[in-house]
Amino acid sequence: MADMEINGIRVERTFAEAFEMKATRIIITALNAEWALHAARTMTGFATSIIACECEAGVARELSPEETPDGRPGAVVLMFAVSGKALTKQLQRRVGQCVLTTPTTACYSGIDGDKTVDLGKNLRFFGDGYQISKLIGGRRYWRIPVMDGEFICEESAGRVNAIGGGNFLIAGRSVEAVAPAAAAAAAAMRTHPDVILPFPGGVVRSGSKITAKYPGVPASTNDAWCPTLRGLTPTELQPEERAVLEIVVDGLTTDAIAAAMRDGIHAACGGGPDTGLTRITAGNYGGELGQYQFHLEEVLA
Protein backbone atom coordinates (compact mmCIF):
# COMPACT_ATOMS: atom_id res chain seq x y z
CA MET A 1 0.00 0.00 0.00
CA ALA A 2 1.29 3.43 -0.87
CA ASP A 3 2.51 5.70 1.89
CA MET A 4 0.52 8.79 2.88
CA GLU A 5 1.59 12.36 2.39
CA ILE A 6 1.00 15.49 4.47
CA ASN A 7 2.03 18.84 3.05
CA GLY A 8 4.42 17.08 0.68
CA ILE A 9 6.04 15.01 3.46
CA ARG A 10 5.85 11.24 3.22
CA VAL A 11 4.19 9.48 6.16
CA GLU A 12 4.89 5.77 6.25
CA ARG A 13 2.26 3.13 6.81
CA THR A 14 3.76 1.74 9.95
CA PHE A 15 2.91 1.79 13.63
CA ALA A 16 4.18 2.88 16.99
CA GLU A 17 4.29 0.19 19.61
CA ALA A 18 3.20 1.23 23.09
CA PHE A 19 2.91 -0.36 26.49
CA GLU A 20 0.47 -0.54 29.36
CA MET A 21 1.59 1.56 32.31
CA LYS A 22 0.24 2.74 35.65
CA ALA A 23 -0.35 6.45 35.91
CA THR A 24 -1.44 9.12 38.32
CA ARG A 25 -2.30 12.77 38.00
CA ILE A 26 -1.64 15.29 40.73
CA ILE A 27 -2.42 18.97 41.09
CA ILE A 28 0.14 21.32 42.59
CA THR A 29 -1.06 24.72 43.71
CA ALA A 30 0.89 27.65 45.09
CA LEU A 31 0.79 31.34 45.88
CA ASN A 32 1.23 32.01 42.17
CA ALA A 33 1.75 30.08 38.96
CA GLU A 34 5.53 30.53 39.09
CA TRP A 35 5.97 28.60 42.31
CA ALA A 36 3.54 25.91 41.20
CA LEU A 37 5.51 25.48 37.99
CA HIS A 38 8.83 25.45 39.82
CA ALA A 39 7.56 22.51 41.85
CA ALA A 40 5.95 20.77 38.89
CA ARG A 41 8.97 21.10 36.64
CA THR A 42 11.39 20.05 39.34
CA MET A 43 9.45 16.93 40.28
CA THR A 44 9.18 15.94 36.63
CA GLY A 45 12.86 16.53 35.94
CA PHE A 46 14.92 13.41 35.31
CA ALA A 47 11.75 11.53 34.45
CA THR A 48 12.43 10.95 30.76
CA SER A 49 12.42 7.19 30.58
CA ILE A 50 11.62 4.25 32.79
CA ILE A 51 14.90 2.73 31.63
CA ALA A 52 16.74 4.54 34.42
CA CYS A 53 14.34 7.08 35.93
CA GLU A 54 11.78 4.46 37.01
CA CYS A 55 9.03 6.77 35.86
CA GLU A 56 8.11 9.12 33.07
CA ALA A 57 6.51 12.39 34.02
CA GLY A 58 5.67 15.80 32.74
CA VAL A 59 3.72 18.96 33.35
CA ALA A 60 0.42 18.43 31.54
CA ARG A 61 -0.90 21.96 31.86
CA GLU A 62 -1.37 24.98 34.06
CA LEU A 63 -4.55 25.56 36.03
CA SER A 64 -6.35 28.81 36.73
CA PRO A 65 -7.43 29.49 40.33
CA GLU A 66 -11.01 28.52 39.41
CA GLU A 67 -9.84 25.06 38.37
CA THR A 68 -7.97 24.07 41.53
CA PRO A 69 -9.26 22.63 44.81
CA ASP A 70 -8.00 25.55 46.89
CA GLY A 71 -8.64 28.46 44.55
CA ARG A 72 -4.96 29.17 43.90
CA PRO A 73 -3.05 28.93 40.61
CA GLY A 74 -1.74 25.47 39.88
CA ALA A 75 -0.21 22.94 37.55
CA VAL A 76 -1.10 19.38 36.60
CA VAL A 77 1.55 16.66 36.63
CA LEU A 78 1.13 13.28 34.98
CA MET A 79 3.37 10.45 36.07
CA PHE A 80 3.73 6.99 34.50
CA ALA A 81 5.51 3.84 35.67
CA VAL A 82 5.51 0.16 34.85
CA SER A 83 3.99 -0.88 38.19
CA GLY A 84 1.97 0.59 41.00
CA LYS A 85 4.89 -0.02 43.34
CA ALA A 86 7.32 1.93 41.17
CA LEU A 87 4.77 4.69 40.71
CA THR A 88 4.25 5.03 44.45
CA LYS A 89 7.97 5.10 45.16
CA GLN A 90 8.74 7.73 42.55
CA LEU A 91 5.72 9.87 43.38
CA GLN A 92 6.59 9.97 47.05
CA ARG A 93 10.26 10.73 46.48
CA ARG A 94 9.55 13.43 43.97
CA VAL A 95 6.73 15.12 45.87
CA GLY A 96 8.78 14.85 49.04
CA GLN A 97 11.92 16.37 47.57
CA CYS A 98 10.46 18.77 45.01
CA VAL A 99 6.96 19.86 46.05
CA LEU A 100 7.17 19.74 49.84
CA THR A 101 10.31 21.85 49.48
CA THR A 102 8.86 24.52 47.18
CA PRO A 103 7.53 27.63 48.95
CA THR A 104 3.74 27.90 49.38
CA THR A 105 2.80 24.72 47.51
CA ALA A 106 0.03 22.25 48.20
CA CYS A 107 -0.45 18.90 46.50
CA TYR A 108 -3.71 17.16 45.62
CA SER A 109 -4.90 14.11 43.75
CA GLY A 110 -5.95 15.09 40.25
CA ILE A 111 -7.65 11.87 39.23
CA ASP A 112 -9.97 9.25 40.68
CA GLY A 113 -9.14 5.61 40.21
CA ASP A 114 -10.07 2.22 41.62
CA LYS A 115 -6.55 1.98 43.01
CA THR A 116 -4.56 4.69 44.73
CA VAL A 117 -0.95 5.68 45.21
CA ASP A 118 0.16 6.97 48.59
CA LEU A 119 0.93 10.65 48.70
CA GLY A 120 0.69 12.43 52.05
CA LYS A 121 0.24 9.08 53.77
CA ASN A 122 3.99 8.71 54.26
CA LEU A 123 5.15 12.28 53.66
CA ARG A 124 3.31 13.21 56.83
CA PHE A 125 6.12 11.73 58.89
CA PHE A 126 8.18 14.75 57.96
CA GLY A 127 5.89 16.51 60.44
CA ASP A 128 7.59 14.64 63.28
CA GLY A 129 4.38 14.24 65.25
CA TYR A 130 3.15 17.78 64.66
CA GLN A 131 1.34 16.84 61.45
CA ILE A 132 -2.43 17.20 61.47
CA SER A 133 -4.91 15.13 59.52
CA LYS A 134 -8.11 16.71 58.22
CA LEU A 135 -10.96 14.87 56.56
CA ILE A 136 -12.61 17.36 54.22
CA GLY A 137 -15.46 16.41 51.92
CA GLY A 138 -14.64 12.71 52.29
CA ARG A 139 -10.96 13.16 51.40
CA ARG A 140 -8.09 13.04 53.84
CA TYR A 141 -5.45 15.76 53.82
CA TRP A 142 -2.29 16.18 55.85
CA ARG A 143 -1.12 19.50 57.22
CA ILE A 144 2.63 19.27 57.60
CA PRO A 145 4.30 22.16 59.41
CA VAL A 146 7.05 23.82 57.36
CA MET A 147 8.92 27.10 57.68
CA ASP A 148 6.44 29.11 55.58
CA GLY A 149 3.36 27.67 57.26
CA GLU A 150 1.90 24.31 56.38
CA PHE A 151 2.33 21.98 53.43
CA ILE A 152 -1.11 20.63 52.56
CA CYS A 153 -0.95 17.23 50.93
CA GLU A 154 -3.75 14.83 50.11
CA GLU A 155 -3.41 11.37 51.66
CA SER A 156 -3.36 9.56 48.31
CA ALA A 157 -3.87 10.08 44.61
CA GLY A 158 -5.89 7.99 42.20
CA ARG A 159 -4.13 5.44 40.04
CA VAL A 160 -5.27 4.45 36.56
CA ASN A 161 -4.11 2.18 33.76
CA ALA A 162 -2.50 4.22 31.03
CA ILE A 163 -0.28 3.90 27.98
CA GLY A 164 3.37 4.77 27.53
CA GLY A 165 5.61 4.79 24.51
CA GLY A 166 3.48 6.24 21.75
CA ASN A 167 5.93 7.73 19.29
CA PHE A 168 6.80 8.89 15.84
CA LEU A 169 10.08 9.61 14.09
CA ILE A 170 10.88 12.72 12.11
CA ALA A 171 13.60 12.24 9.48
CA GLY A 172 15.25 14.85 7.32
CA ARG A 173 18.26 16.02 5.37
CA SER A 174 19.85 17.72 8.37
CA VAL A 175 19.36 18.11 12.08
CA GLU A 176 18.80 21.81 11.40
CA ALA A 177 15.76 20.75 9.41
CA VAL A 178 14.48 18.14 11.81
CA ALA A 179 14.90 19.92 15.14
CA PRO A 180 12.47 22.80 14.41
CA ALA A 181 9.91 20.36 13.03
CA ALA A 182 10.20 18.27 16.19
CA ALA A 183 9.86 21.36 18.35
CA ALA A 184 6.73 22.39 16.43
CA ALA A 185 5.30 18.91 16.90
CA ALA A 186 6.01 18.97 20.63
CA ALA A 187 4.41 22.39 21.02
CA ALA A 188 1.24 21.18 19.31
CA MET A 189 1.12 18.02 21.40
CA ARG A 190 1.59 19.84 24.69
CA THR A 191 -1.83 21.46 24.23
CA HIS A 192 -3.36 18.04 24.90
CA PRO A 193 -4.05 17.81 28.64
CA ASP A 194 -4.07 14.02 28.99
CA VAL A 195 -0.61 13.36 27.55
CA ILE A 196 2.95 14.23 28.40
CA LEU A 197 6.15 14.23 26.37
CA PRO A 198 8.73 13.00 28.89
CA PHE A 199 11.91 13.88 27.01
CA PRO A 200 13.68 17.27 27.06
CA GLY A 201 11.59 19.69 25.04
CA GLY A 202 9.43 16.71 24.18
CA VAL A 203 12.03 15.27 21.83
CA VAL A 204 14.55 12.44 22.04
CA ARG A 205 17.53 11.89 19.76
CA SER A 206 18.78 8.69 21.32
CA GLY A 207 16.13 6.27 20.17
CA SER A 208 16.91 2.85 21.60
CA LYS A 209 16.54 -0.78 20.75
CA ILE A 210 15.88 -3.28 23.51
CA THR A 211 18.96 -5.43 23.01
CA ALA A 212 22.60 -4.74 23.67
CA LYS A 213 25.89 -6.55 23.15
CA TYR A 214 26.91 -5.79 26.73
CA PRO A 215 25.36 -7.81 29.55
CA GLY A 216 23.34 -5.78 32.03
CA VAL A 217 22.62 -2.97 29.59
CA PRO A 218 18.85 -2.86 29.15
CA ALA A 219 18.75 -0.70 26.03
CA SER A 220 21.23 0.47 23.48
CA THR A 221 21.40 2.83 20.54
CA ASN A 222 18.98 2.22 17.72
CA ASP A 223 21.75 1.58 15.18
CA ALA A 224 19.40 1.18 12.24
CA TRP A 225 18.54 4.89 12.52
CA CYS A 226 22.01 6.29 13.25
CA PRO A 227 23.51 8.13 10.28
CA THR A 228 27.10 7.42 11.33
CA LEU A 229 26.42 3.69 11.29
CA ARG A 230 25.22 3.65 7.71
CA GLY A 231 27.42 1.12 5.97
CA LEU A 232 28.13 -0.75 9.20
CA THR A 233 24.70 -2.09 10.09
CA PRO A 234 21.48 -2.65 8.15
CA THR A 235 20.02 0.86 7.96
CA GLU A 236 16.51 2.23 7.91
CA LEU A 237 17.73 5.57 6.57
CA GLN A 238 17.13 6.79 3.06
CA PRO A 239 20.26 7.95 1.23
CA GLU A 240 19.43 11.64 1.66
CA GLU A 241 18.54 11.39 5.37
CA ARG A 242 21.15 12.57 7.85
CA ALA A 243 19.17 13.10 11.07
CA VAL A 244 16.22 11.56 12.88
CA LEU A 245 14.45 12.75 16.02
CA GLU A 246 11.74 10.97 17.96
CA ILE A 247 8.72 12.23 19.83
CA VAL A 248 7.65 9.96 22.67
CA VAL A 249 4.21 10.43 24.16
CA ASP A 250 2.62 8.88 27.25
CA GLY A 251 -1.10 9.33 27.84
CA LEU A 252 -4.05 8.35 29.98
CA THR A 253 -5.99 6.89 27.04
CA THR A 254 -5.28 5.61 23.54
CA ASP A 255 -7.56 8.34 22.18
CA ALA A 256 -5.54 11.06 23.90
CA ILE A 257 -2.28 9.68 22.52
CA ALA A 258 -3.68 9.28 19.01
CA ALA A 259 -5.09 12.81 19.01
CA ALA A 260 -1.78 14.24 20.20
CA MET A 261 0.16 12.23 17.60
CA ARG A 262 -2.15 13.47 14.86
CA ASP A 263 -1.63 17.12 15.82
CA GLY A 264 2.08 16.55 16.30
CA ILE A 265 2.58 14.97 12.86
CA HIS A 266 0.63 17.75 11.18
CA ALA A 267 2.66 20.37 13.02
CA ALA A 268 5.94 18.67 12.11
CA CYS A 269 4.97 18.67 8.46
CA GLY A 270 3.82 22.27 8.57
CA GLY A 271 6.90 23.62 6.82
CA GLY A 272 6.68 21.26 3.87
CA PRO A 273 9.53 19.47 2.04
CA ASP A 274 11.50 22.63 1.33
CA THR A 275 12.57 22.70 4.96
CA GLY A 276 14.56 19.54 4.42
CA LEU A 277 12.12 17.21 6.14
CA THR A 278 11.88 13.88 4.32
CA ARG A 279 9.44 11.66 6.15
CA ILE A 280 7.47 10.71 9.25
CA THR A 281 7.60 7.17 10.50
CA ALA A 282 7.25 5.37 13.80
CA GLY A 283 9.18 3.04 16.07
CA ASN A 284 8.17 -0.50 16.86
CA TYR A 285 9.62 -3.84 17.79
CA GLY A 286 7.74 -5.81 15.16
CA GLY A 287 4.54 -5.71 17.19
CA GLU A 288 5.54 -8.55 19.49
CA LEU A 289 6.19 -6.62 22.69
CA GLY A 290 3.68 -3.84 23.18
CA GLN A 291 0.03 -4.21 24.12
CA TYR A 292 -0.90 -1.21 21.98
CA GLN A 293 -0.21 -0.24 18.39
CA PHE A 294 -0.75 3.22 16.97
CA HIS A 295 -0.91 2.85 13.21
CA LEU A 296 -0.09 6.16 11.60
CA GLU A 297 -2.80 5.82 8.96
CA GLU A 298 -5.39 5.31 11.72
CA VAL A 299 -3.99 8.09 13.85
CA LEU A 300 -4.21 10.49 10.91
CA ALA A 301 -7.60 9.26 9.69
Next chain:
Amino acid sequence: MSALTLRLEARIEQRVDCSPLTPETLGGLSLDAIRGVPLQVGCRRVPAGELFRVTGDDARDLVIQGATDRLDRIGWRMSHGTLRIEGHAGGFLGHEMEGGQIELTGDAGAWVAAAMRGGVIRVKGNAGDFLGAAPAGERRGMRGGTVLVHGAVGARAGDYMRRGMVLVAGDAGAGLGSRMIAGTLAVLGQAGGDTGIAMTRGSLILARPPASVPPTFNACGRLPLDHLRLMLRAWRRWGTPFDTLDADAVDVERHVGDRATGGQGEILILPGA
Protein backbone atom coordinates in the same frame (compact mmCIF):
# COMPACT_ATOMS: atom_id res chain seq x y z
CA MET B 1 -43.80 4.67 46.67
CA SER B 2 -44.52 7.36 49.21
CA ALA B 3 -42.66 8.32 52.34
CA LEU B 4 -43.32 6.06 55.30
CA THR B 5 -44.91 8.54 57.69
CA LEU B 6 -45.42 8.16 61.43
CA ARG B 7 -47.61 10.86 62.84
CA LEU B 8 -47.56 11.18 66.63
CA GLU B 9 -51.23 11.26 67.65
CA ALA B 10 -51.19 10.08 71.27
CA ARG B 11 -50.58 12.49 74.09
CA ILE B 12 -47.44 11.19 75.74
CA GLU B 13 -46.47 12.00 79.27
CA GLN B 14 -43.42 9.79 79.55
CA ARG B 15 -40.36 9.50 77.39
CA VAL B 16 -40.46 7.24 74.35
CA ASP B 17 -37.46 5.25 73.17
CA CYS B 18 -37.76 5.65 69.39
CA SER B 19 -34.61 3.67 68.56
CA PRO B 20 -36.52 1.03 66.52
CA LEU B 21 -37.85 3.69 64.15
CA THR B 22 -35.17 3.64 61.46
CA PRO B 23 -35.18 2.81 57.74
CA GLU B 24 -33.39 -0.48 58.37
CA THR B 25 -35.65 -1.81 61.11
CA LEU B 26 -38.89 -0.75 59.40
CA GLY B 27 -37.82 -1.59 55.85
CA GLY B 28 -39.64 -4.65 54.51
CA LEU B 29 -42.27 -4.62 57.25
CA SER B 30 -45.97 -4.35 56.44
CA LEU B 31 -47.89 -1.40 57.84
CA ASP B 32 -49.47 -3.72 60.40
CA ALA B 33 -46.08 -5.05 61.42
CA ILE B 34 -44.81 -1.50 61.81
CA ARG B 35 -47.80 -0.65 63.99
CA GLY B 36 -46.89 -3.65 66.11
CA VAL B 37 -43.25 -2.65 66.69
CA PRO B 38 -42.91 -2.32 70.45
CA LEU B 39 -41.62 0.97 71.79
CA GLN B 40 -40.45 1.52 75.34
CA VAL B 41 -42.59 4.25 76.94
CA GLY B 42 -41.53 4.88 80.49
CA CYS B 43 -41.61 1.43 82.05
CA ARG B 44 -44.11 -0.02 79.58
CA ARG B 45 -43.82 -1.43 76.09
CA VAL B 46 -46.38 -0.01 73.71
CA PRO B 47 -46.98 -0.92 70.06
CA ALA B 48 -45.97 1.92 67.76
CA GLY B 49 -49.49 1.97 66.32
CA GLU B 50 -50.88 3.15 69.65
CA LEU B 51 -48.74 6.29 69.48
CA PHE B 52 -48.35 6.94 65.77
CA ARG B 53 -50.63 6.92 62.77
CA VAL B 54 -48.63 5.03 60.15
CA THR B 55 -49.02 5.64 56.41
CA GLY B 56 -46.90 5.28 53.29
CA ASP B 57 -44.59 2.48 52.28
CA ASP B 58 -41.03 3.68 51.60
CA ALA B 59 -39.00 3.12 54.74
CA ARG B 60 -35.92 4.62 53.09
CA ASP B 61 -37.80 7.91 53.19
CA LEU B 62 -39.02 7.96 56.76
CA VAL B 63 -40.95 10.89 58.21
CA ILE B 64 -41.95 11.46 61.83
CA GLN B 65 -44.59 14.16 62.16
CA GLY B 66 -45.75 15.99 65.24
CA ALA B 67 -42.57 15.02 67.06
CA THR B 68 -41.91 16.35 70.54
CA ASP B 69 -38.93 16.59 72.86
CA ARG B 70 -40.06 13.38 74.57
CA LEU B 71 -39.05 11.22 71.63
CA ASP B 72 -35.56 9.95 72.50
CA ARG B 73 -32.96 8.07 70.47
CA ILE B 74 -34.48 8.76 67.09
CA GLY B 75 -32.24 7.40 64.32
CA TRP B 76 -30.25 5.07 66.57
CA ARG B 77 -27.63 3.21 64.49
CA MET B 78 -29.33 4.33 61.30
CA SER B 79 -27.16 3.43 58.32
CA HIS B 80 -28.99 4.56 55.19
CA GLY B 81 -31.97 6.44 53.84
CA THR B 82 -33.41 9.70 55.09
CA LEU B 83 -35.28 10.41 58.28
CA ARG B 84 -37.17 13.70 58.44
CA ILE B 85 -38.51 14.78 61.79
CA GLU B 86 -41.14 17.49 61.82
CA GLY B 87 -41.24 19.06 65.25
CA HIS B 88 -38.73 18.54 68.04
CA ALA B 89 -36.60 15.63 69.18
CA GLY B 90 -35.57 14.44 72.62
CA GLY B 91 -32.16 13.17 73.67
CA PHE B 92 -29.65 11.11 71.70
CA LEU B 93 -30.85 12.02 68.22
CA GLY B 94 -28.74 9.97 65.80
CA HIS B 95 -26.99 8.06 68.60
CA GLU B 96 -24.34 5.79 67.01
CA MET B 97 -25.67 6.72 63.59
CA GLU B 98 -23.68 5.13 60.76
CA GLY B 99 -25.07 6.61 57.55
CA GLY B 100 -27.97 8.26 55.80
CA GLN B 101 -29.47 11.61 56.67
CA ILE B 102 -31.51 12.93 59.56
CA GLU B 103 -33.25 16.27 59.25
CA LEU B 104 -34.98 17.86 62.21
CA THR B 105 -37.12 20.95 61.69
CA GLY B 106 -37.19 22.00 65.34
CA ASP B 107 -34.97 21.70 68.41
CA ALA B 108 -33.10 18.66 69.69
CA GLY B 109 -32.28 17.65 73.25
CA ALA B 110 -28.91 16.67 74.66
CA TRP B 111 -26.44 14.20 73.13
CA VAL B 112 -27.26 14.79 69.47
CA ALA B 113 -24.89 12.65 67.37
CA ALA B 114 -23.44 10.98 70.45
CA ALA B 115 -20.87 8.42 69.27
CA MET B 116 -21.99 9.06 65.70
CA ARG B 117 -19.96 7.19 63.07
CA GLY B 118 -21.22 8.46 59.73
CA GLY B 119 -24.00 10.17 57.83
CA VAL B 120 -25.44 13.65 58.16
CA ILE B 121 -27.63 15.17 60.87
CA ARG B 122 -29.19 18.57 60.25
CA VAL B 123 -30.92 20.36 63.11
CA LYS B 124 -32.80 23.43 61.90
CA GLY B 125 -33.39 24.69 65.44
CA ASN B 126 -31.18 24.47 68.52
CA ALA B 127 -29.47 21.46 70.07
CA GLY B 128 -28.83 20.71 73.74
CA ASP B 129 -25.69 19.88 75.69
CA PHE B 130 -23.07 17.29 74.74
CA LEU B 131 -23.62 17.36 71.00
CA GLY B 132 -21.28 14.90 69.26
CA ALA B 133 -20.01 13.77 72.64
CA ALA B 134 -19.21 10.40 74.16
CA PRO B 135 -22.15 8.91 76.07
CA ALA B 136 -21.54 8.80 79.81
CA GLY B 137 -18.95 6.17 80.63
CA GLU B 138 -17.54 5.97 77.12
CA ARG B 139 -14.22 7.41 76.03
CA ARG B 140 -14.99 8.15 72.39
CA GLY B 141 -17.51 10.66 71.12
CA MET B 142 -18.51 11.28 67.56
CA ARG B 143 -16.08 9.47 65.24
CA GLY B 144 -17.37 10.30 61.78
CA GLY B 145 -20.08 12.05 59.82
CA THR B 146 -21.35 15.60 59.66
CA VAL B 147 -23.64 17.52 61.99
CA LEU B 148 -25.20 20.82 60.92
CA VAL B 149 -26.96 22.95 63.52
CA HIS B 150 -28.63 26.06 62.21
CA GLY B 151 -29.33 27.36 65.71
CA ALA B 152 -27.33 27.24 68.92
CA VAL B 153 -25.87 24.32 70.87
CA GLY B 154 -25.59 23.80 74.61
CA ALA B 155 -22.53 23.14 76.74
CA ARG B 156 -19.68 20.71 76.07
CA ALA B 157 -20.35 20.15 72.37
CA GLY B 158 -17.69 17.84 70.94
CA ASP B 159 -16.72 16.33 74.29
CA TYR B 160 -14.33 13.44 73.52
CA MET B 161 -15.07 13.93 69.83
CA ARG B 162 -12.77 11.71 67.79
CA ARG B 163 -13.47 12.51 64.13
CA GLY B 164 -16.06 14.20 61.91
CA MET B 165 -17.33 17.69 61.23
CA VAL B 166 -19.76 19.80 63.24
CA LEU B 167 -21.01 23.16 62.00
CA VAL B 168 -22.95 25.36 64.40
CA ALA B 169 -24.42 28.52 62.91
CA GLY B 170 -25.55 29.94 66.25
CA ASP B 171 -23.87 30.21 69.64
CA ALA B 172 -22.19 27.45 71.62
CA GLY B 173 -22.30 26.95 75.38
CA ALA B 174 -19.39 26.57 77.78
CA GLY B 175 -16.74 23.92 77.33
CA LEU B 176 -16.96 23.74 73.55
CA GLY B 177 -14.63 20.97 72.35
CA SER B 178 -13.82 19.78 75.85
CA ARG B 179 -11.53 16.72 75.90
CA MET B 180 -11.71 16.70 72.10
CA ILE B 181 -9.48 14.04 70.52
CA ALA B 182 -9.69 15.06 66.86
CA GLY B 183 -12.12 16.30 64.24
CA THR B 184 -13.44 19.73 63.39
CA LEU B 185 -16.03 21.85 65.16
CA ALA B 186 -16.95 25.27 63.78
CA VAL B 187 -19.14 27.93 65.36
CA LEU B 188 -20.36 31.11 63.68
CA GLY B 189 -21.91 32.60 66.80
CA GLN B 190 -20.47 33.21 70.24
CA ALA B 191 -18.65 30.36 71.98
CA GLY B 192 -18.82 30.23 75.77
CA GLY B 193 -16.26 29.92 78.55
CA ASP B 194 -13.46 27.39 78.77
CA THR B 195 -13.56 26.73 75.08
CA GLY B 196 -11.29 23.79 74.23
CA ILE B 197 -10.62 22.75 77.80
CA ALA B 198 -8.55 19.55 77.98
CA MET B 199 -8.58 19.03 74.23
CA THR B 200 -5.70 16.92 72.93
CA ARG B 201 -6.08 17.41 69.18
CA GLY B 202 -8.72 18.61 66.77
CA SER B 203 -9.76 22.00 65.46
CA LEU B 204 -12.23 24.53 66.82
CA ILE B 205 -12.94 27.10 64.13
CA LEU B 206 -14.69 30.20 65.43
CA ALA B 207 -16.00 33.30 63.70
CA ARG B 208 -15.61 35.29 66.93
CA PRO B 209 -13.25 35.10 69.90
CA PRO B 210 -14.75 32.78 72.55
CA ALA B 211 -15.89 34.11 75.92
CA SER B 212 -12.79 32.55 77.44
CA VAL B 213 -10.06 30.06 76.70
CA PRO B 214 -8.24 28.16 79.47
CA PRO B 215 -4.94 29.81 80.44
CA THR B 216 -3.21 26.64 79.36
CA PHE B 217 -3.67 27.57 75.70
CA ASN B 218 -0.79 29.37 73.99
CA ALA B 219 -1.08 32.01 71.29
CA CYS B 220 0.45 30.84 68.01
CA GLY B 221 -0.07 34.05 66.07
CA ARG B 222 -2.09 35.17 63.09
CA LEU B 223 -1.28 32.85 60.20
CA PRO B 224 -2.70 31.97 56.79
CA LEU B 225 -3.78 28.33 56.95
CA ASP B 226 -4.34 27.04 53.44
CA HIS B 227 -6.31 23.94 54.40
CA LEU B 228 -9.13 26.31 55.34
CA ARG B 229 -9.49 27.13 51.66
CA LEU B 230 -10.49 23.52 51.12
CA MET B 231 -12.62 23.36 54.22
CA LEU B 232 -14.57 26.55 53.67
CA ARG B 233 -15.23 25.51 50.06
CA ALA B 234 -16.35 22.05 51.15
CA TRP B 235 -18.83 23.56 53.60
CA ARG B 236 -20.68 25.38 50.83
CA ARG B 237 -22.44 22.19 49.81
CA TRP B 238 -24.46 22.09 53.02
CA GLY B 239 -26.66 25.14 52.57
CA THR B 240 -25.98 26.75 55.96
CA PRO B 241 -24.98 30.29 56.99
CA PHE B 242 -21.37 29.08 56.63
CA ASP B 243 -21.87 29.54 52.88
CA THR B 244 -21.32 33.26 53.27
CA LEU B 245 -17.76 32.93 54.63
CA ASP B 246 -15.02 34.10 52.27
CA ALA B 247 -13.17 30.88 51.41
CA ASP B 248 -9.95 32.75 50.68
CA ALA B 249 -9.90 34.72 53.94
CA VAL B 250 -7.75 32.23 55.82
CA ASP B 251 -5.53 34.52 57.88
CA VAL B 252 -6.60 33.13 61.24
CA GLU B 253 -5.61 33.72 64.82
CA ARG B 254 -4.36 30.41 66.13
CA HIS B 255 -4.25 29.22 69.74
CA VAL B 256 -2.80 25.83 70.63
CA GLY B 257 -3.53 23.59 73.57
CA ASP B 258 -4.73 22.45 75.93
CA ARG B 259 -1.13 22.29 77.21
CA ALA B 260 -2.45 21.26 80.63
CA THR B 261 -3.00 17.83 79.10
CA GLY B 262 -0.10 18.02 76.64
CA GLY B 263 -2.59 18.66 73.89
CA GLN B 264 -1.80 20.10 70.48
CA GLY B 265 -5.32 20.97 69.45
CA GLU B 266 -6.11 24.33 67.91
CA ILE B 267 -8.59 27.15 68.22
CA LEU B 268 -8.73 29.13 64.99
CA ILE B 269 -10.44 32.51 64.99
CA LEU B 270 -11.43 33.59 61.51
CA PRO B 271 -10.48 37.07 60.25
CA GLY B 272 -12.98 39.86 60.53
CA ALA B 273 -13.72 38.85 64.10
